[in-house]
Amino acid sequence: MESVQLTRRAFLARGLTGLGLFAAGGSVRYRALAANSGWRAPFASLEAIGELLPPDANGVRLPKGFSARIVARSGQAPAGLPGYTWHSAPDGGACFAAEDGGWIYVSNSEISSNGGGVGALRFDAEANVVDAYSILNNTSINCAGGPTPWGTWLSCEEFDAGQVYECDPSGRTPARLRAALGTFKHEAVTVDLANNCLYLTEDLPDGGFYRFRPERQLPYLETGQLEIASVQRRGGDYYIEWLPVPDPRARRTPTRHQVAAMTPFAGGEGIGLFGDKVHFTTKHDNRVWTYNSATSGLSVLYDFKTSETPVLSGVDNVVITATGDVVVAEDKGNMQLVALTPGGRVTPIVQLMDQAASEITGPAFDPTYQRLYFSSQRGTLGIPRGGLTYEIRYTG
Numbered sequence: 001m002e003s004v005q006l007t008r009r010a011f012l013a014r015g016l017t018g019l020g021l022f023a024a025g026g027s028v029r030y031r032a033l034a035a036n037s038g039w040r041a042p043f044a045s046l047e048a049i050g051e052l053l054p055p056d057a058n059g060v061r062l063p064k065g066f067s068a069r070i071v072a073r074s075g076q077a078p079a080g081l082p083g084y085t086w087h088s089a090p091d092g093g094a095c096f097a098a099e100d101g102g103w104i105y106v107s108n109s110e111i112s113s114n115g116g117g118v119g120a121l122r123f124d125a126e127a128n129v130v131d132a133y134s135i136l137n138n139t140s141i142n143c144a145g146g147p148t149p150w151g152t153w154l155s156c157e158e159f160d161a162g163q164v165y166e167c168d169p170s171g172r173t174p175a176r177l178r179a180a181l182g183t184f185k186h187e188a189v190t191v192d193l194a195n196n197c198l199y200l201t202e203d204l205p206d207g208g209f210y211r212f213r214p215e216r217q218l219p220y221l222e223t224g225q226l227e228i229a230s231v232q233r234r235g236g237d238y239y240i241e242w243l244p245v246p247d248p249r250a251r252r253t254p255t256r257h258q259v260a261a262m263t264p265f266a267g268g269e270g271i272g273l274f275g276d277k278v279h280f281t282t283k284h285d286n287r288v289w290t291y292n293s294a295t296s297g298l299s300v301l302y303d304f305k306t307s308e309t310p311v312l313s314g315v316d317n318v319v320i321t322a323t324g325d326v327v328v329a330e331d332k333g334n335m336q337l338v339a340l341t342p343g344g345r346v347t348p349i350v351q352l353m354d355q356a357a358s359e360i361t362g363p364a365f366d367p368t369y370q371r372l373y374f375s376s377q378r379g380t381l382g383i384p385r386g387g388l389t390y391e392i393r394y395t396g
Contacts, residue, residue: 041369042066042394045323046339052351059380060390061351067395068350071121071129074379074387078121079129086132087111087119089384090375092144092188092270092317093362096151096169101125103366104169105373106135106153108142111384116142118155118167118175127371127391135167136175143203144188144270144317144361150219154178156186158203160254164189166221181212182226183250188271188317190278193218195293199278201268208256209265209280209291211242228256231263231298239296265289270318270328279326281315288315288328288340301326302340309346312338319363329374331359337374350374350392357382362389370394 042065050063060068072078072086087109096104102124109116116139122131136142136155143158153167155175164181168174181189187203196218200210214224226248230241243259256262266284273279278291279301286304291297304310314333320326326340327349337350337360350372352360358378365372372392379386 040394041322043365043369043372044321045341046321046325046327046347046349047323047341047343047345049339049347049349052348055351055353058390059353059355060392061348061353062392063349065394065396066392068390068392070388071373071391072132072389074385078132081129081132084119084132084134086387086389087117087134088387089116089377090119090387090389091142091361091377092146092156093364093373093375094145094147094153095364095366095373096147096153097367098122102130105364105366105389106167106169107362107375107389108145108155110141110143110158110377112140112159114138114140116140116157118142118153118165120169120171121389123366127366127393133171135169135171136165139163139165143186145186146189146191146271148191148219149193152219154181154189156189156200158185158187160185161250162186164200178221179249180214180221180223180226182210182245182248182255184208184255187268188280190271190273191218192273192278192293194276199271199273199280199291201265201271201280202256203268203283204256205267205284206256206264207266207268208262209240209268210245210255226255228259228262229265230259230261238298240291240298241296269316269331272318272320272326274320274324274326279318279320281318281328283315283331286313286315288312288318288326302328302346307346311336311346311348312340314359316359317361317363319365321365322369327363329360329363332356335360335376337363337372352376355380355382358386 052061089110091108091110093107118136141158145155187201198212209229226245227242269281271280276294288302314331316331317329335352336348363374375389379388
């Protein structure tokens with residue numbers, strides 16, 4: 001087993017060989033472990049998770065058998081390691097498997113005026129923090145984004161001239177601008193390998209829902225066609241027609257205004273893919289949507305106004321479990337992570353107390369679904385430099 005003192009230089013010297021893919025490598029590791037009888041992945045399915053207990057010493061409410069710890073604080077060096085101070089305003093995040101049984105958690109920084117970017121926490125197989133470093137600098141308002149199945153992180157800038165940057169979680173390869181994904185107020189992105197495309201959300205009250213089709217097979221992202229959704233009705237059902245955006249770089253006209261037949265969505269936020277279903281959230285109407293790529297159908301998975309269990313509000317970032325639970329983070333609301341399970345449950349799985357001025361961001365599971373990571377963007381102080389990043393694990 002590697003020492004906790006493993007340095008970033010030693011890790012990077014190994015190169016990218018063996019850096020597990022988020023979807024492929026992570027799920028392969030999960031499936032291999034899950035084949036062993038008696039092995040437990042507490043976050044693989046949330047259908048039977050229990051009710052939240054009173055808050056612990058960190059002010060975190062959890063189901064029975066789970067515990068929380070803070071792994072990083074804005075303005076401080078994680079685990080006392082030299083070289084990197086954890087960034088302010090931590091936002092969207094994801095985990096990536098590594099060859100030694102450990103993983104990397106990446107986290108955006110939603111700071112303006114080229115003060116944003118992406119930081120990374122490196123964990124060994126025992127979940128010790130062994131390194132912390134930057135993988136993207138000098139960008140602005142890096143809000144959410146999304147992992148790719150080939151093991152990179154797409155970091156999205158949330159302002160009118162926002163771009164998408166493809167980042168190497170190890171930090172060995174410099175981040176690359178992916179201008180073909182459009183110039184707009186980006187929020188989040190998910191990759192659909194089966195259909196060779198990406199889906200993107202836009203955080204505006206009249207924002208678009210986008211699809212990007214590359215000219216070549218993924219992971220190629222340099223050129224392609226950006227499209228915007230137009231919702232049509234057929235009988236009692238709704239479906240999406242994808243229309244090309246003439247000028248994805250928005251040289252004269254914002255992307256959402258270039259196609260008259262586009263359908264606005266009320267503040268696009270988090271997005272994730274499970275099978276052929278794309279789940280995404282819209283914050284101004286507190287909805288979780290499902291787009292079926294096989295049928296082009298569009299439906300509402302959750303609506304705060306009509307739900308029989310309206311415990312989820314301030315819908316934001318999304319992460320999906322191995323069995324299809326859609327976990328949604330709240331921006332304010334009750335400061336909860338809420339699971340929408342395949343069986344129809346709407347159930348909180350985490351709640352932060354005394355942090356009403358903050359929001360929960362960056363939920364992500366480690367590659368074997370043993371641990372859950374997320375941040376409180378402004379922490380107990382309600383300001384960006386008060387950000388806290390948590391780890392939740394099952395302790396029995």
